[in-house]
Amino acid sequence: xxxxxxxxxxxxxxxxxxxxxxxxxxxxxxxxxxxxxxxxxxxxxxxxxxxxxxxxxxxxxxxxxxxxxxxxxxxxxxxxxxxxxxxxxxxxxxxxxxxxxxxxxxxxxxxxxxxxxxxxxxxxxxxxxxxxxxxxxxxxxxxxxxxxxxxxxxxxxxxxxxxxxxxxxxxxxxxxxxxxxxxxxxxxxxxxxxxxxxxxxxxxxxxxxxxxxxxxxxxxxxxxxxxxxxxxxxxxxxxxxxxxxxxxxxxxxxxxxxxxxxxxxxxxxx
Amino acid sequence: xxxxxxxxxxxxxxxxxxxxxxxxxxxxxxxxxxxxxxxxxxxxxxxxxxxxxxxxxxxxxxxxxxxxxxxxxxxxxxxxxxxxxxxxxxxxxxxxxxxxxxxxxxxxxxxxxxxxxxxxxxxxxxxxxxxxxxxxxxxxxxxxxxxxxxxxxxxxxxxxxxxxxxxxxxxxxxxxxxxxxxxxxxxxxxxxxxxxxxxxxxxxxxxxxxxxxxxxxxxxxxxxxxxxxxxxxxxxxxxxxxxxxxxxxxxxxxxxxxxxx
Numbered sequence: 001x002x003x004x005x006x007x008x009x010x011x012x013x014x015x016x017x018x019x020x021x022x023x024x025x026x027x028x029x030x031x032x033x034x035x036x037x038x039x040x041x042x043x044x045x046x047x048x049x050x051x052x053x054x055x056x057x058x059x060x061x062x063x064x065x066x067x068x069x070x071x072x073x074x075x076x077x078x079x080x081x082x083x084x085x086x087x088x089x090x091x092x093x094x095x096x097x098x099x100x101x102x103x104x105x106x107x108x109x110x111x112x113x114x115x116x117x118x119x120x121x122x123x124x125x126x127x128x129x130x131x132x133x134x135x136x137x138x139x140x141x142x143x144x145x146x147x148x149x150x151x152x153x154x155x156x157x158x159x160x161x162x163x164x165x166x167x168x169x170x171x172x173x174x175x176x177x178x179x180x181x182x183x184x185x186x187x188x189x190x191x192x193x194x195x196x197x198x199x200x201x202x203x204x205x206x207x208x209x210x211x212x213x214x215x216x217x218x219x220x221x222x223x224x225x226x227x228x229x230x231x232x233x234x235x236x237x238x239x240x241x242x243x244x245x246x247x248x249x250x251x252x253x254x255x256x257x258x259x260x261x262x263x264x265x266x267x268x269x270x
Numbered sequence: 271x272x273x274x275x276x277x278x279x280x281x282x283x284x285x286x287x288x289x290x291x292x293x294x295x296x297x298x299x300x301x302x303x304x305x306x307x308x309x310x311x312x313x314x315x316x317x318x319x320x321x322x323x324x325x326x327x328x329x330x331x332x333x334x335x336x337x338x339x340x341x342x343x344x345x346x347x348x349x350x351x352x353x354x355x356x357x358x359x360x361x362x363x364x365x366x367x368x369x370x371x372x373x374x375x376x377x378x379x380x381x382x383x384x385x386x387x388x389x390x391x392x393x394x395x396x397x398x399x400x401x402x403x404x405x406x407x408x409x410x411x412x413x414x415x416x417x418x419x420x421x422x423x424x425x426x427x428x429x430x431x432x433x434x435x436x437x438x439x440x441x442x443x444x445x446x447x448x449x450x451x452x453x454x455x456x457x458x459x460x461x462x463x464x465x466x467x468x469x470x471x472x473x474x475x476x477x478x479x480x481x482x483x484x485x486x487x488x489x490x491x492x493x494x495x496x497x498x499x500x501x502x503x504x505x506x507x508x509x510x511x512x513x514x515x516x517x518x519x520x521x522x523x524x525x526x527x528x529x530x531x
Contacts, residue, residue, distance in 0.1 A: 056404055085406035096401035099393075113407050158405075 009034045009198050010055065010166065015064030017050060024050060026222045028064075032215070034165070037192050037199045039209045041244070042219030043253060048202040049093075051219075052168050055200070056088060057081045068166065086114055089159030093171045095151040097143040103130070103154050104139040110161040129157040133187060149180030156187060165197050173205040181205070185212050206245060210234070218244060220252070296492075297485050299410060300418045307415035317420035321382045325428055328381055329374060333365075333432035336373060337439020340364055344440070345448050355454035359462040361440030362433075366463060366472045367528070370433030372520050375479035378425050379512035383487035386417055387508040390491030391501035399492075414488050421484035422477065429476035471527040478523065479516050486512040 010032040017025040024047045032038040040048050053059045054066055057073045066073040071084055097106050107126045111117060117125070130136045133153040143151055152172060159167060172184050189212040192199045203209050210216070210230035218226040218233065218241055225240045226233055233241055243251030259265070307314060344360045390413065393399055399409040437459075444450040463469065487508050494504035 058400070058403065082406040082408070085404055088404065090401070090404040092397045092401055094397070096397040098398055098401075099396070109407075110405050113405070113412075155401075 008032060009069060010038075010200065011065065011067040012051065012055065013065040013067070015054065015061040015066065017047070017054060017059065017061045024222055025061075028219070028222075028224055030217055030224065030227075032198050032200055034198055035192070035196055036214045037189060037201065037212055039213035039216045040200060040202045040219060041204055041206070041209065041216060043204065043244070046219045047222060048204075048219055049170055052090070052170055052200065052202055055168065056085065056090060086110075086162060087164050088166045088168060089162070089164040090168045091152070091155050091159045091170060091172055093174055094148070095143075095155035097151055097155055097158070099143050101143075102139070103135065103141050103143070103146065106143070106154060107158045107161055110158065114162060125161070126157075129161055130154075132160070132191065133157045134183075149176050149183070152176070152180075152184060153187070156184070156191070160191060160195065163195055163197075165195075167192065167195075167197050167199045169199065169201040169203070171203055172201065173203055173208055181208055185209075188212055220244075293489060296489055300415060300485060300488070303408075303411045303415040304419050304422075306411060307419045310416070313412075313416035314419050314423075317417045318424060321386070321417070321420050322424035322427065325378060325382050325424070326431065328377055329428045329432050330435050332373065332377055333370075333435035334439040336369055336432075337361065337365070337436035337441075338443045340369075340436065341440035341443030341448070345444055345450065354450055356458050356462075357440070357444045357450050358437075358455035358457075358459035361444070362437055362459045362463050363468060365433040365436040365440075366468050368472075368520070368524070369436065370429045371472050371475040371479055372516060374429035374432040374476060375425060375483055375516045376513050378421075378428060378479075379483045379487070379509050379516065382421065382424070383483050383508055383512050384505045386421070386484075386487040387491035387494070387505045388501055390414065390417075390488060391494035391496070391504050394492065394494060395496035395501065397496075410492075414492065418484045418488060421487070422480040425480035425483060426473055426476040429472070429479075433472070467527075471523075474527075475520065475523050478519060482515045482519060483512045486515065 008031040010030075012028065012030040014027050014029055015025060016023070016027070028047075028051065030038070030040070030051070040051060042048050050059065054061055055068065055073065057066075057076065060074045068084065069087070071080075073081070073084070076084060097103075098109065101109065104126055107129050108122055111122050111125060115122075127136055127139065130139055133156050135150060135153055135157065138146060138150060138154070143154070146154065156172075167188075169188060172188065173181050176184065185208040188199055188201060191197070201209060201213065210233075213230055216226075216228065216230055216233050217224050220240050226236055226238055228236075234245065236242070240252040242248070243253060249255050340361045341357065344357050344364075345354060348354050348356055348360065390399075393413065399413065402409045402412060441452075441455065445452045445455050490504040490508040490511070491501075494500045
């Protein structure tokens with residue numbers, strides 16, 4: 001696939017990160033090569049979104065390297081970071097569309113801000129991007145007038161407006177109906193392949209993700225507990241992986257929050 | 271024990287100073303980005319409409335009623351000393367020197383300031399500012415700076431409208447209803463109100479208040495916690511802080527401008 005001795009396109013090496021007193025990530029390593037769809041899965045609050053923010057330069061790790069296309073992200077100054085971000089497209093969990101702009105203007109935003117193009121060309125590009133996600137007919141609507149699934153597709157069109165080589169998806173499947181789920185999953189794969197981009201999908205939706213991902217990383221308790229192709233993970237015997245994939249109530253991740261015995265709480269001691 | 275208490279006081283003071291420093295840097299950043307915002311007039315004009323035009327109704331109605339009251343109260347007091355002809359002068363000076371800028375700024379902080387804070391806070395809560403950052407567009411430059419420039423332009427204009435309408439209100443009550451001589455009303459006003467010392471100083475005040483209200487509203491909105499409670503607390507803090515700052519600066523400016531006579 002990629003040149004064997006070169007650093008992977010996206011390289012997160014042994015990073016440490018935490019908020020004030022709470023450590024969140026410890027020794028996390030993640031690689032993604034060009035053209036791959038990499039899934040980052042884990043329970044809620046396991047730090048998946050934090051990893052995306054570290055990759056995008058919105059947060060700085062305490063230790064370790066974050067490298068994107070050869071650039072050391074945490075070390076970049078503001079202007080260099082902004083230049084790097086033009087090569088990243090990010091889809092936020094609920095779309096994060098600009099509510100005061102129409103669908104068309106939302107997708108046109110990155111083009112207007114970064115590319116000096118004549119208005120006709122911007123119009124054509126925007127309509128093509130919207131067509132790629134199937135929403136060319138919604139171009140005139142406002143974000144408040146489209147459904148959640150549609151809003152996410154518009155946000156996807158906006159994320160690919162500048163044809164970035166790296167796409168990041170923050171929980172793209174959360175709260176969608178089955179039709180929208182399948183649509184977004186197929187779009188992620190198709191766009192990745194046709195753009196020749198690399199996609200990192202943060203999610204905890206197993207069936208949809210396994211259908212489109214080349215590699216899966218499973219995050220638990222602040223570290224990578226398992227990684228491999230979807231088939232390898234399905235066959236894994238690791239208890240955390242098994243609990244996650246099977247949706248078992250108890251396992252390495254406990255159902256009950258630690259608490260004194262219920263008899264003591266209810267006052268029926270013996 | 272004592273060491274603990276001292277530590278806590280020290281930490282609190284340090285935290286306060288840090289926040290003040292952060293606020294000052296934020297203010298300087300807004301000033302720095304303001305000229306670039308003017309280079310994109312479309313954004314500023316849109317904001318000027320939301321901030322300025324939409325405040326006109328409250329400013330004019332308030333100005334009118336403040337003018338009414340000034341006319342009434344002014345007449346009662348002046349007439350006791352036989353100086354009822356000076357009513358026009360009293361109304362005009364009160365409005366132009368003090369009430370126009372100050373009451374205009376307080377109303378502005380309440381109406382436009384809170385809507386700015388809420389809008390920015392909600393954009394933050396909806397991850398719109400984060401999305402903009404990830405699209406390599408500085409949200410302070412794209413979202414905040416145009417609103418800052420628009421507010422600084424709008425407030426002096428609104429204060430002027432307030433004063434003008436207030437004078438009309440004073441005239442309606444004083445001349446039309448009470449019967450003060452219109453000639454005296456206007457001529458005393460014309461003679462006593464100086465365009466630089468009175469009107470000019472009033473304009474300077476409203477420009478300063480514009481900076482204050484705009485900065486406070488945008489700052490608390492930008493720093494708000496992205497939850498409903500966070501936005502609500504931010505709007506409250508914003509209005510209170512802006513109002514107090516306006517009143518405080520009004521005292522300082524008044525002392526500087528009108529003190530040496």
